[in-house]
Amino acid sequence: MSSDTPDGRTVDESTDDPLIQTEIDAEPSPSRDAERTETIVRTKDLSVYYGDDRALDDVTFEIPENRVTAMIGPSGCGKSTFLRSINRMNDRIDAARVEGDLYFHGKNVYDDDVDPVALRRKIGQVFQAPNPFPKSIYDNVAYGLRVQGTDEDVDLDDAVERALRGAALWDEVSDQLDESGLDLSGGQQQRLCIARAIATDPEVILMDEPTSALDPVAASKIEDLIDELVDEYTVIIVTHNMQQAARISDKTAVFLTGGELVEFDDTATIFEDPTDPRVEDYITGKFG
Amino acid sequence: MSTKREELFADVDLSQEKLLNRLFHGLLAAASLFGLVMLALLLLDVLWESSQALLTFDIDIGQFLTGTSSSRAEQAGFGASILASIWLMVLTAVLAFFIAVGCAIYLVEYAPRNRVTRLIEANLANLAGVPSIVYGLLVLALIVNDAGLGSVILAGAIALALLIVPIIIVASIESIRAVPSSVRDGSYAMGATKWQTIRKVVLPQAMPGILTGTILALARAIGETAPLIMVGTLLHATRYPMGPLSDFSAMPTQIYNWTYQADRMFNGLAALGIVVLLVALIALYVLAGYLRRRYETEGGTISNV
Ligand SMILES: Nc1ncnc2c1ncn2[C@@H]1O[C@H](COP(=O)(O)OP(=O)(O)OP(=O)(O)O)[C@@H](O)[C@H]1O
Ligand SMILES: [Mg+2]
Numbered sequence: 001m002s003s004d005t006p007d008g009r010t011v012d013e014s015t016d017d018p019l020i021q022t023e024i025d026a027e028p029s030p031s032r033d034a035e036r037t038e039t040i041v042r043t044k045d046l047s048v049y050y051g052d053d054r055a056l057d058d059v060t061f062e063i064p065e066n067r068v069t070a071m072i073g074p075s076g077c078g079k080s081t082f083l084r085s086i087n088r089m090n091d092r093i094d095a096a097r098v099e100g101d102l103y104f105h106g107k108n109v110y111d112d113d114v115d116p117v118a119l120r121r122k123i124g125q126v127f128q129a130p131n132p133f134p135k136s137i138y139d140n141v142a143y144g145l146r147v148q149g150t151d152e153d154v155d156l157d158d159a160v161e162r163a164l165r166g167a168a169l170w171d172e173v174s175d176q177l178d179e180s181g182l183d184l185s186g187g188q189q190q191r192l193c194i195a196r197a198i199a200t201d202p203e204v205i206l207m208d209e210p211t212s213a214l215d216p217v218a219a220s221k222i223e224d225l226i227d228e229l230v231d232e233y234t235v236i237i238v239t240h241n242m243q244q245a246a247r248i249s250d251k252t253a254v255f256l257t258g259g260e261l262v263e264f265d266d267t268a269t270i271f272e273d274p275t276d277p278r279v280e281d282y283i284t285g286k287f288g
Numbered sequence: 289m290s291t292k293r294e295e296l297f298a299d300v301d302l303s304q305e306k307l308l309n310r311l312f313h314g315l316l317a318a319a320s321l322f323g324l325v326m327l328a329l330l331l332l333d334v335l336w337e338s339s340q341a342l343l344t345f346d347i348d349i350g351q352f353l354t355g356t357s358s359s360r361a362e363q364a365g366f367g368a369s370i371l372a373s374i375w376l377m378v379l380t381a382v383l384a385f386f387i388a389v390g391c392a393i394y395l396v397e398y399a400p401r402n403r404v405t406r407l408i409e410a411n412l413a414n415l416a417g418v419p420s421i422v423y424g425l426l427v428l429a430l431i432v433n434d435a436g437l438g439s440v441i442l443a444g445a446i447a448l449a450l451l452i453v454p455i456i457i458v459a460s461i462e463s464i465r466a467v468p469s470s471v472r473d474g475s476y477a478m479g480a481t482k483w484q485t486i487r488k489v490v491l492p493q494a495m496p497g498i499l500t501g502t503i504l505a506l507a508r509a510i511g512e513t514a515p516l517i518m519v520g521t522l523l524h525a526t527r528y529p530m531g532p533l534s535d536f537s538a539m540p541t542q543i544y545n546w547t548y549q550a551d552r553m554f555n556g557l558a559a560l561g562i563v564v565l566l567v568a569l570i571a572l573y574v575l576a577g578y579l580r581r582r583y584e585t586e587g588g589t590i591s592n593v
Contacts (some may be wrong), residue, residue, distance in 0.1 A: 087477065089473065089476065089477060092473070092476060094401070117479055117480070117481050118479070120476065120477055120478070120479040121478075121479030124477065124478070125477040127470065127473065127474065127477075129470060131468075131470040131471055131473065131474040132474075133471060133474065133475070133489055134471075134492070134493055135492075143475070143478055143480075143488070144478040144479065146488075147475075147478060147479065147480040147481070147484045147488065148478075148479055193474070196474075196478065197477075197478075200478065200479070
């Protein structure tokens with residue numbers, strides 16, 4: 001559980017680790033500036049229960065600012081649950097109960113004086129299945145600004161264009177902004193949802209398997225996008241795709257069944273030299 | 289080879305099952321046809337009666353559609369009743385719509401999930417089945433007499449609204465529930481409040497279904513006779529209603545009053561009145577169908593009443 005590991009990892013392209021070469025074929029993610037960044041989200045003994053079933057088991061770790069942090073692990077190990085507990089979307093599930101602490105910029109978001117609505121205005125989310133509103137493309141992107149009441153302060157047209165450019169969608173939809181967001185393809189819809197999330201300039205963007213429903217071309221567009229987003233945002237992404245985690249993330253957290261966080265480290269370390277044998281088994285596909 | 293094939297299924301005897309199949313097929317078809325045949329007979333009868341009336345009595349259609357009723361059949365028209373029905377429908381729609389939609393939103397989005405809520409929801413369907421005359425009696429006692437409103441259009445509208453509120457609530461609940469939770473999640477995750485989510489995402493998507501339900505409920509209300517009789521209507525609508533506080537006789541009550549007059553011509557007028565009422569009904573159904581088709585393709589879910 002050491003986020004204290006110095007970030008100065010070096011990833012040798014010509015590594016002779018057979019794991020990387022043959023089984024995963026991962027391109028090492030480009031090392032972002034080696035200097036350490038601030039922690040933006042920190043959990044301490046975070047457990048989440050659905051009724052009597054525990055979905056997350058005493059998770060403790062720190063997520064760095066302006067980095068991509070990937071969550072991997074077998075189905076049902078609590079990745080989505082963890083993501084939802086960051087922006088308190090778990091509040092919407094009657095059976096869900098959270099124990100332990102989750103700090104955002106040092107403030108426990110489960111304190112009584114934290115309004116989840118305010119929290120979610122700083123932490124955006126992109127869901128596993130694209131869920132655009134049945135509104136025009138323009139209104140979809142403007143939605144956040146409108147509900148947050150900032151549409152008066154900014155040039156709305158400008159903000160919509162900027163968000164759509166940011167999500168690499170502008171060129172495809174610039175002449176059909178009045179058409180329904182539901183008429184776009186699945187990949188375009190997912191980028192629309194990303195545009196919607198970044199339009200309001202949140203600090204953190206949570207992504208739950210954002211490319212699982214997409215073809216490789218659309219997926220790689222979104223990966224490129226994530227790479228650009230971390231200049232301004234912190235990205236926390238759940239993925240089932242090992243190569244994707246290896247390609248785009250700086251840090252990787254591995255959850256295993258039962259909601260246990262078994263290892264958290266630099267992505268290169270996780271994929272090349274994991275401490276826990278179960279992690280190696282999972283990554284190489286022997287497990288989970 | 290061929291004999292072998294023929295023998296392959298020889299041990300399976302299906303003749304009995306097939307006979308049963310055909311028997312039930314026939315029975316079910318007959319049962320559905322029965323309804324259709326009765327409907328067709330009814331329509332034919334109405335059309336026959338009204339055409340007979342037009343031939344036998346010298347009825348001026350224009351005067352019939354615009355004039356007021358009269359105790360003398362030759363001068364009686366349906367216009368005042370048509371106008372009264374329009375007033376009734378508008379008032380009923382306004383009264384029932386806001387109460388019903390507000391109630392549906394509360395039940396789906398705000399009410400705690402407990403036994404009381406479930407009990408209320410389960411009994412809405414029962415409420416929709418209460419005989420309409422009961423609502424008429426209620427309004428007669430509370431509004432017409434106790435509150436002293438008198439037998440006016442507003443009182444009739446209140447009775448009809450009470451009658452259709454449960455129907456609209458049920459349709460609205462279904463439409464609101466049908467809005468996928470993923471879309472709500474999308475809204476909440478953007479930092480929208482509950483009311484913002486309801487107003488900007490849930491209601492727009494549920495509205496086609498709510499409107500369809502409302503119109504179908506109005507189609508039920510427009511033909512209701514018993515509650516209006518309880519509230520009290522004119523024997524002959526001899527004056528055009530000028531507003532919610534006018535006395536009145538709506539289409540169904542005027543038709544009813546015409547049918548038991550001694551003068552045979554009144555019976556003819558009643559037949560014509562039924563045609564007008566049917567046309568209004570069909571217009572409402574067409575409107576509901578149009579709304580349903582128009583929005584069905586746009587992801588909104590439409591429910592049936
Ligand atoms: N709304 C819910 N109500 C009850 N139990 C739930 C709910 N959501 C998740 N769970 C349970 O919590 C556990 C973790 O679920 P979660 O969705 O977080 O897994 P996940 O790691 O995201 O899985 P996947 O990779 O399949 O998306 C599972 O056992 C699941 O059955
Ligand atoms: Mg998940």
